[in-house]
Structure formats: C-alpha cells, structure tokens
Amino acid sequence: MQAAKDPAVQEHHALAGDRQDLPVIAPGHTLSSITDKITSIVLRRDTPLAWAASLAFASTGLFFLAISIAWLLAKGTGVWGINNEVGWGFAIINFVWWIGIGHAGTLISAILLLLNQQWRTSINRAAEAMTLFAVACAGMFPLLHVGRPWLAFWLFPIPNTMGVWPQFRSPLLWDVFAVSTYATVSALFWFTGLIPDLATLRDQAKHIWAKRAFGMLALGWRGAAKHWERYEVAYLILAGLSTPLVVSVHTVVSFDFAVSIVPGWHATILPPYFVAGAIYSGFAMVLTLMIPLRSVYGLKDFITDRHLNNMAKVMLATGLIVAYGYVMEAFYAWYSGAPYELAMINNRMFGDAWKSYWALILFNVLIPQLLWFRKVRLNPVTLFMISIVVNIGMWLERYVIVVTSLERDFMPSAWADYYPTKWDVMLYVGTVGFFFFAFFLFIRFLPVIAVFEMRTLVPARDPSAKKGVGATTSSNKEGAHP
C-alpha cells in the first residue's frame, strides 16, 4: 500500500494508461462515506427481503445436502455411481473443483498483497470468504468418500492401537496435510484481516448485543499504534505463509493423479496446469459472486470496472496456461508413442465422452478468448456470462480427467462406464447450496469489503488532501474510530 505512492509506481501507473483511467475507488469518497456505505449492509436493522429470499433459496440446497449425506451414511458409498473401475467419480471431481475455486481468494489476498496491488483491497475480504466456504465444500467430499467419516481422523499420524502410521508415500495423505493447512491458514488470514473492521462494527453498532458480539470477535481491538504494528506484522506473516499455498495445495491435488500410472493422469504437466486451472476457476467464481454483489448492494464505487478488468485479465492469462495444458496432454500422447496414452487421448476426443471433452475446450479455451476485447471485459453482463461458462468448463475438465481415464485404462476387462446417480447430483447441488448459504450469511453479518483498507485508498485519490496524509499506512489508521 505504501509503495503505491512511490514515484516509480506512480510513473508505472501513468504509463499503463489502461489502469490510469479506471480508478480502484470512485472519486468523491471520504473516510466516513466509505465506512457508512460498507457497515450499513451489516448494521441495518431491517432484513432486506431479497436477501432473505436468496438465503431461503440457498437453504433448499442445504436441505439437499443434509438428505444426501444422511442417505449416504445410512447406505454407504454404494448409493453413488462409483464402481470397481471408476472409484473416484463425482466425489473427486467436486473436491478438485471446489478446492480450485478457493485458490483465487488466496492469490488475491496473499500474492497481490505482497506485490502491492491496490486493486486487491476491495475484493480480498469477499474472495477470502469464498475461499473458506469453497474449502469447506471441498473438504466434505473426500471425507464422505472414505465411507466412514467418523474414522477419518485415522488419516492423521496420531499414536493409535493399530501400530501403523498413515501411508506417507501416498499423495492422498499429502492432500490431507495440504488441505487442512490451507483451511487453517485461510481461516486465520481472513479472521486477522477482519479484526479492525469488527472493532469498527462494534463501535458503530447500536444494539448492545450486536456490540457485544462484534466486541468479542474484535478481541479488544482499540486501534492503538501497538495494535496496528502487531497487526501489520501478523498479516504480513500470514500473507507469506499463504503465498506458497497458492501453488502448493493444487500441486499436491494434482499429485493424486500424476503420481499414479493411469494414462491421462501420469503426466509432469499436471501440477502447473492444475494450479493455473485453479486460479482460472477461482477468478471465474469471484466474478460470478462480485458482479451481482456490487450491483445489488450498490458497491460499484468500490468494486469498480478496474477490478472487473483486472480479474478478467487474470482469467485470460491463466486460461491460456490451461489451454497450453490441453495441447500438451495431446502432444505428450502423440510424442510418447505409447499405445495407452494414444488410446487415452483418442478416447477423450472421439470416445464415448467426446461431448464433455469438446464442451470443455469450447468453455475453457474458445469462449474466454472474448476477454481479449476491452469491451467484453468492461461489460458486467458478458463478463458474468463468461465467468459462468468457465465455472462449468472447469468442472467438465475435472470430469474428463477423472472419469474418462478410469473408464478406459489398460485392460479392456477393467473397462467400465460411469453414470452418476441422483445422490451424486444431490450432494453436489447441496454443496453449492451450502456455499451460497454461507456466503449470504457472510454478506449480512460481516463487512464484505475491508473498511479500513478502503480508507487507505482515499487520500491518494483525493487531490485536495494535505500532503502526508495517507503517506504511511499507520497514519490512516486514526480513522479506525470515526
């Protein structure tokens, strides 16, 4: 944030005319207008009807989730469409899809922070919340897939009466560590970033119980210089911890496939291609959430066209890496000359599941090329539609990877077809419902935009501001108690 006022950076901004003409915050805002605008979403006393209706709609998904989990636990994983040959199915497709979505939140909050990207400020809070809820959805799938989730603690290396440790050579175990670390660090990062805003809400709230609830969560934050100093250190450390996770978590997820010998999985391209795909789908989901959010709550002043433009560019870049991955998969198969690899790519492109393959190429590679056009990037409607298309495309990608490879591996006697059952679909819909349910609660009860960080953007954009105000991060923090 400081470096944004660095002359070198300013010059850089000036050179990039594209950035210069799109502000990260609409002009005319003051410290208090930002605070009021954002906190009013939480502190308004009435319940907006549209919000209640959305929550009710999402909670039907929650209901599906409860039923499908209860039925699964009562009957076992046989209610799913998995079989001896295709043992992973929807559970792993959805796991990878959800965990990938989470990556955008971490990238925005950690990497863009370390790179001093100002435009992260108004989207990081909601993107991190998205990460948390997506990781929660992701975590459900392997947990339920083990069949007896109450014994899932066996996955952790704790002393036990069996005299054995988990299989440390298995990527599935690395997954346990990767995902649980990711969930922990993301939750800490999100909560740490919330503390100053929780204190603002505590001070702004009228109702005594609201004051107490926010006061408890604010952990006694008074906005003292010492608090800010510790906050900055803690936040930076957490950002440092999160940064490698952006790359490592999905790399480990890709190892679930790459370390095996199944044709179509056993490829060195998988880790970078999975990481790019994760960020790609994550930014698609951030856009899917942010575009309606900013218009419904009138937050276009804070989540500006600059943000949409930048996120679209990230999508375009990562989408191209993903496209390179698709090309390389086919190239490897051809260049290796290995009959099983050739059969794999042939089966994907022209086999029974050809529709899924070409649909994913259309959704992930061809349609997103529209993002080269500035008009498309700056039009919320087209951008929203492309983000939905990419969300679907990335799901299809995981479907093609997981299912087609397992359906047709080495021996024809081990070939089988996979059809998801209604319980597979219901559980998936259920997690989507859970995700949106949690997100709607988040919108209503916590500030969707980091208030105190937004306030740091004001002086730099306000030509009438006295020199020195906002020149350092700590001087902006006086505004913690407006």
Next chain:
Amino acid sequence: MAQIFHKSFNSLSKVSIVVGGLVAATALTLVATANTTAWISYVGVAREQTPPFSHKHHVAGLGIDCRYCHTTVEDAGFAGIPSTKTCMTCHSQVWTEAPILEPVRESYRTDKPLEWVRVHDLPDFVYFDHSIHVAKGVGCSTCHGQVDQMPLMWRENTLNMTWCLSCHRDPAQFVRPKDKVFDMTWTPPANQREQGEALVRDYHITSKTNCGVCHR
C-alpha cells in the same frame, strides 16, 4: 460511551487462551489413554459364563488336552467351540445330578446350543487362522495366556493390531518348538532370541505385515 464488557473480561480472555489449550490437551489425552485401559480392551476381565466353566479345573486339574474340545485348532481358521455332546461325553457319567450343570443337560435335552460369552472376538474385518499359527510353533499360551490357571476365562492380551504386529514384525520373540505348542507351562528360555531365530529359519516362518494378509 459506556463499556460493553466488564473489566474482568481482560483477564478472562487471557486466561481462556491457556484454559482452552489445557482442556483440549486433557480431552485428547483422555481419549488416547482410554483405548489402552481394560475398560476398552477387557484385558484381565473375567467374563461370567453359564454354566461357569473353569479351564483351570479341566486343564490343570484333570489334564484334558486343549484339542479335546477345540478340535479344529490344527486344521482350520476357527479353533472350535465344543458342542454340548462333547461336554456330555463325561458329564453323562460324572456329576450327572449337579445343579450347576443343569444348563448343559437342558441344552442336551432340547438340542439348543449353550450360549457362551465370547472372550476372544476379533472384528469381522480381520482374517485370522489358528491352524497356521499352531503349525509354525506359536503356542496357545502365547496369545491366550495360562488358560490352565483361569477359573473363568479372561483376555490375556488386547487383540489390538499393535499387539498382532508386535509378533508379526519379529516372531522370533515368541516362537517355540512345535512339540511345546500345547504346553501351558512353557516359558521362553534364556536364549529365546537365538532359539527363536533358529526356529523361524527351520520352520520357514515368513510372517507378513501387508494389509491384505489380515484385511482381505
């Protein structure tokens, strides 16, 4: 502005960090140690039976061989629980009027088996075969303890997987000469390490620790 919280919350919040950690650590320790107690494993807990059959009386007192009742221990996975007819081979002649044996006679009359409380019950997902253990010099008392000294049967060992593996990983600690398998009084000699290793070689013992050996 009035204070939202009482002054004491300052100390409370600090204390709660320590107390929360302690509570979590205590709970985890309790759960972990509970697994090793007789409360879970039933080690040393004599189980009530109807009738109260005494291995001590029949084995140490009368000198009946294990295989007289557990007939299939050398040939099959299951050692075998004797039928009432096996009891009646003697008890049609001795103690024919004893009230304590009425359940045995009733079972014989009605052709309904006696219902013993099973003391050594492995989970259903464990495949275990008595015959191979007996054939390779693993004595009865190594696992079941000195049954000839048990008025009522109890479990001498936990039957935990750790316990199975303690032998499967190093059988030389326990293996005895084949002719001593049914000897209740056999104890490991001073040179068990050398003798056990020699027996492991001679008997071609290749005890496995693959998952699939027991979890088939």
